[in-house]
Amino acid sequence: MTVLIPEDAIRERVREIATELNADFTGRIFTVVGILTGSLIFLADLVRRLEHRHQIGLLQASSYRGTATTPGILVLNTGLLPEIRGRHILLLDDILDTGATLSQVVAHLHGLGAASVKTCVLLRKIGRQTVPFEPDYVGFSIPDAFVVGYGLDFNDDYRHLPYIDVLPEGTAV
Numbered sequence: 785m786t787v788l789i790p791e792d793a794i795r796e797r798v799r800e801i802a803t804e805l806n807a808d809f810t811g812r813i814f815t816v817v818g819i820l821t822g823s824l825i826f827l828a829d830l831v832r833r834l835e836h837r838h839q840i841g842l843l844q845a846s847s848y849r850g851t852a853t854t855p856g857i858l859v860l861n862t863g864l865l866p867e868i869r870g871r872h873i874l875l876l877d878d879i880l881d882t883g884a885t886l887s888q889v890v891a892h893l894h895g896l897g898a899a900s901v902k903t904c905v906l907l908r909k910i911g912r913q914t915v916p917f918e919p920d921y922v923g924f925s926i927p928d929a930f931v932v933g934y935g936l937d938f939n940d941d942y943r944h945l946p947y948i949d950v951l952p953e954g955t956a957v
């Protein structure tokens with residue numbers, strides 16, 4: 785039995801991303817903003833490897849997908865965020881799929897007066913992006929399949945898996 789991304793590979797990659805961030809954010813106080821709920825476990829593991837002072841904030845983004853021809857509508861709940869104005873933001877999400885979520889959340893954070901916004905995703909799905917958007921940090925590029933684990937869900941289930949795997953065959957999507 786093999787899984788798409790085993791636990792030790794995730795741990796090693798999170799360590800590498802943290803090393804990059806520690807170099808890039810030297811001398812800068814910043815705010816890590818996680819998009820609920822998928823980024824929760826990634827955030828918890830990553831921030832414990834960051835060496836510079838930072839605050840942590842969370843926001844919720846829910847997308848109600850339209851048909852193939854109508855874009856999904858993204859609803860943001862920013863009520864849990866600390867002060868964003870004037871802050872350098874490191875925005876985290878679990879996965880970049882179409883790009884709709886991250887591009888809209890970045891625009892929203894700029895609208896709230898963020899001094900800068902860098903983006904970091906654990907996963908990037910190949911061949912799915914419809915909104916032009918380049919994340920600053922990417923953990924793993926993965927094939928176009930529905931994946932679960934390490935925060936990623938199917939119907940709010942499977943988030944607790946310590947590894948990432950393709951949703952089992954026969955599970956209705």
Ligand code: IMP
Pocket residue numbers: 822847877878879880881882883884885886929930931932936937938
């Ligand atoms: P985007 O707006 O299309 O980039 O979608 C991003 C969001 O869709 C992520 O934050 C996830 O919540 C969800 N998503 C996309 N692909 C997957 C997947 O393979 N498994 C679980 N969630 C996914």
Ligand code: MG
Pocket residue numbers: 820821822823878
């Ligand atoms: Mg999500």
